[in-house]
Amino acid sequence: MVGGGQLARMTHEAGIPLGIRFKLLSDTPQDSAAQVVSEVVIGDYRDLDTLRAFARGCDVITFDHEHVPTEHLRALEADGIPVRPGPDALVHAQDKGAMRAGLDAIGVPCPRHRIVADPADVERFAAEGEGFPVVLKTVRGGYDGKGVWVVRSSKEAAEPFLAGVPVLAEEKVPFVRELAANVVRSPHGQAVAYPVVESIQVNGVCDTVIAPAPGLSDELSTHAQQLALRIADELGVVGHLAVELFEVRDADGVPAVLVNELAMRPHNSGHWTQDGAITSQFANHVRAVLDLPLGDPRPRAPWTVMANVLGGDYPDMYAAYLHCMARDPQLKIHMYGKDVKPGRKVGHVNTYGDDLADVRERAAHAAGYLRGTITE
Amino acid sequence: MVGGGQLARMTHEAGIPLGIRFKLLSDTPQDSAAQVVSEVVIGDYRDLDTLRAFARGCDVITFDHEHVPTEHLRALEADGIPVRPGPDALVHAQDKGAMRAGLDAIGVPCPRHRIVADPADVERFAAEGEGFPVVLKTVRGGYDGKGVWVVRSSKEAAEPFLAGVPVLAEEKVPFVRELAANVVRSPHGQAVAYPVVESIQVNGVCDTVIAPAPGLSDELSTHAQQLALRIADELGVVGHLAVELFEVRDADGVPAVLVNELAMRPHNSGHWTQDGAITSQFANHVRAVLDLPLGDPRPRAPWTVMANVLGGDYPDMYAAYLHCMARDPQLKIHMYGKDVKPGRKVGHVNTYGDDLADVRERAAHAAGYLRGTITE
Numbered sequence: 194m195v196g197g198g199q200l201a202r203m204t205h206e207a208g209i210p211l212g213i214r215f216k217l218l219s220d221t222p223q224d225s226a227a228q229v230v231s232e233v234v235i236g237d238y239r240d241l242d243t244l245r246a247f248a249r250g251c252d253v254i255t256f257d258h259e260h261v262p263t264e265h266l267r268a269l270e271a272d273g274i275p276v277r278p279g280p281d282a283l284v285h286a287q288d289k290g291a292m293r294a295g296l297d298a299i300g301v302p303c304p305r306h307r308i309v310a311d312p313a314d315v316e317r318f319a320a321e322g323e324g325f326p327v328v329l330k331t332v333r334g335g336y337d338g339k340g341v342w343v344v345r346s347s348k349e350a351a352e353p354f355l356a357g358v359p360v361l362a363e364e365k366v367p368f369v370r371e372l373a374a375n376v377v378r379s380p381h382g383q384a385v386a387y388p389v390v391e392s393i394q395v396n397g398v399c400d401t402v403i404a405p406a407p408g409l410s411d412e413l414s415t416h417a418q419q420l421a422l423r424i425a426d427e428l429g430v431v432g433h434l435a436v437e438l439f440e441v442r443d444a445d446g447v448p449a450v451l452v453n454e455l456a457m458r459p460h461n462s463g464h465w466t467q468d469g470a471i472t473s474q475f476a477n478h479v480r481a482v483l484d485l486p487l488g489d490p491r492p493r494a495p496w497t498v499m500a501n502v503l504g505g506d507y508p509d510m511y512a513a514y515l516h517c518m519a520r521d522p523q524l525k526i527h528m529y530g531k532d533v534k535p536g537r538k539v540g541h542v543n544t545y546g547d548d549l550a551d552v553r554e555r556a557a558h559a560a561g562y563l564r565g566t567i568t569e
Numbered sequence: 570m571v572g573g574g575q576l577a578r579m580t581h582e583a584g585i586p587l588g589i590r591f592k593l594l595s596d597t598p599q600d601s602a603a604q605v606v607s608e609v610v611i612g613d614y615r616d617l618d619t620l621r622a623f624a625r626g627c628d629v630i631t632f633d634h635e636h637v638p639t640e641h642l643r644a645l646e647a648d649g650i651p652v653r654p655g656p657d658a659l660v661h662a663q664d665k666g667a668m669r670a671g672l673d674a675i676g677v678p679c680p681r682h683r684i685v686a687d688p689a690d691v692e693r694f695a696a697e698g699e700g701f702p703v704v705l706k707t708v709r710g711g712y713d714g715k716g717v718w719v720v721r722s723s724k725e726a727a728e729p730f731l732a733g734v735p736v737l738a739e740e741k742v743p744f745v746r747e748l749a750a751n752v753v754r755s756p757h758g759q760a761v762a763y764p765v766v767e768s769i770q771v772n773g774v775c776d777t778v779i780a781p782a783p784g785l786s787d788e789l790s791t792h793a794q795q796l797a798l799r800i801a802d803e804l805g806v807v808g809h810l811a812v813e814l815f816e817v818r819d820a821d822g823v824p825a826v827l828v829n830e831l832a833m834r835p836h837n838s839g840h841w842t843q844d845g846a847i848t849s850q851f852a853n854h855v856r857a858v859l860d861l862p863l864g865d866p867r868p869r870a871p872w873t874v875m876a877n878v879l880g881g882d883y884p885d886m887y888a889a890y891l892h893c894m895a896r897d898p899q900l901k902i903h904m905y906g907k908d909v910k911p912g913r914k915v916g917h918v919n920t921y922g923d924d925l926a927d928v929r930e931r932a933a934h935a936a937g938y939l940r941g942t943i944t945e
């Protein structure tokens with residue numbers, strides 16, 4: 194696996210029961226996954242020679258993030274190393290322009306969008322539709338709200354163009370809430386769909402995920418799952434695909450979804466599956482990448498809630514374990530071994546049960562207590 | 570953790586979500602746990618200097634097996650390293666003579682037993698009670714049926730005395746079945762009890778574990794849990810304690826239990842908890858060793874069955890994954906990364922659900938198919 198973040202850490206954890214050997218390419222020995230994996234190569238994934246040396250002897254390569262240059266992935270494939278997901282699929286998660294073009298080509302509903310050339314062009318884009326505000330995104334390099342701007346005039350639109358990367362303009366969708374449809378697809382074409390979840394963002398960062406999305410109709414849930422399965426199939430995704438969705442109301446007030454983003458790896462909106470589903474997203478990602486039959490994605494409890502733990506003002510989160518664990522013996526803590534920095538994702542908690550209000554309260558309390566924003 | 574076997578492998582897996590650093594002392598880099606842990610020291614746990622060097626910088630030491638010499642554990646404690654479970658407790662799992670003496674001292678019912686000096690003394694032991702057969706055990710060094718003999722006369726009783734280790738004689742208990750009561754206790758005295766399970770042995774090796782034990786009365790189940798909690802408390806156990814029990818009928822035909830063996834570490838009879846309990850034995854062992862509040866030990870499904878996967882005649886178990894995973898998408902496979910040798914424990918499977926017959930069939934099928942004794 195290329196990339197030493199928490200997704201690699203948790204993928205390794207899920208791979209241990211399969212008896213497989215897991216090799217990691219990590220930036221530093223202190224990275225989240227490098228702390229827990231036996232076979233770690235320290236190196237820069239942007240360097241092709243490093244990637245090639247790492248890949249030698251691997252049966253298959255997969256990723257903790259989308260940042261490996263597409264041309265490097267093609268080079269690995271030319272060397273005969275299976276790359277899953279492959280570069281032709283992964284480009285849709287690497288490049289927001291390619292994502293929109295790919296989704297347009299297969300008729301998937303998206304926010305109105307086009308590549309814009311400069312601030313004056315942003316003005317034209319706004320005039321073509323609903324006007325300002327307009328969402329601007331650099332097509333590469335963004336995550337967790339980085340690389341995204343919401344501008345109310347062309348005067349505010351200068352910054353996105355400074356990086357020299359193409360800029361995508363999108364309408365600011367008046368969404369009701371955000372959903373995510375997570376699916377896993379294997380090379381032989383088997384696919385499974387997890388229940389559609391609600392994802393609650395705070396300051397552009399995922400805060401809470403509720404599985405399944407409360408009050409979502411069976412019809413829209415099935416539609417969203419089918420949409421995600423179709424995207425996985427049409428784009429040739431192998432492994433976990435997260436389809437981030439806006440739930441909107443159409444002209445007749447009927448609930449519908451638009452695709453916001455794609456991620457082709459285990460995803461924050463699927464962390465609930467570690468404790469809430471029969472087979473976790475990490476286990477199914479490993480199984481897909483190895484072309485093994487996929488595991489049952491169904492939930493094990495009526496409700497599961499995931500709450501992200503962000504770094505707070507005090508560095509020792511482990512001191513909070515005593516209170517959190519004693520307060521809730523059913524709490525599932527997942528920490529990433531990262532140094533605490535304010536606002537940084539350093540872990541998450543999962544709770545599950547029959548009563549959604551209780552399950553939400555327990556997750557929110559634990560995440561808040563670990564962060565330090567709740568002190569009792 | 571001292572010892573690189575599968576228990577260390579699965580303890581590391583359970584420790585990853587807690588964000589802790591896990592350091593391993595392993596005999597070889599190929600050992601089950603050494604394959605998946607970042608920080609591995611290769612060395613001999615029988616060598617005090619090796620143990621001391623390993624322990625330096627550890628917050629606490631725990632064990633994959635009971636074979637570390639008691640005097641070495643005392644030396645580590647004298648160095649100021651917390652050893653959990655401590656030597657005074659662990660000796661009862663290391664030495665069957667000490668175990669019986671310890672259990673006698675706190676009034677725990679055991680099979681009739683005493684240390685015997687030679688074959689003639691075995692004859693006397695038999696005559697003191699029910700006659701032959703008699704069970705002979707070397708007080709140290711046995712596991713999985715090794716170090717245990719069932720003899721029908723003093724003529725058959727020579728071999729156990731050859732090792733020069735004290736020999737314990739026990740009545741051969743006419744048990745109805747074998748049970749196990751698993752509990753976890755922390756240094757501050759909190760303890761949790763898992764449901765009592767039935768353990769089915771084949772050729773002296775655990776084959777299947779059913780949780781909870783079918784048909785066990787609430788009364789006897791609670792009695793067995795209380796017995797295990799009392800043993801943990803009286804012996805000062807820290808971490809996971811497995812109390813292997815014989816279910817017998819007393820003189821009035823009333824069900825009762827006798828203690829067969831103790832293990833002070835995660836135990837085969839608790840592997841079902843990985844997928845069948847809210848908190849696994851491995852997670853609770855880690856929490857206990859770190860003196861953290863313990864997790865909820867209750868089951869997540871009406872029935873969970875664990876079946877051990879033994880090495881069979883063909884070395885590549887992974888070829889069987891395709892069929893097993895496709896046949897049962899809910900199957901939980903736990904392989905240890907070990908080379909296959911006939912009869913060697915190389916993994917286990919867990920299944921769970923509402924229908925015990927179905928859950929048992931699925932576990933037995935998968936374990937048999939992986940071993941190669943079932944081919945369809």
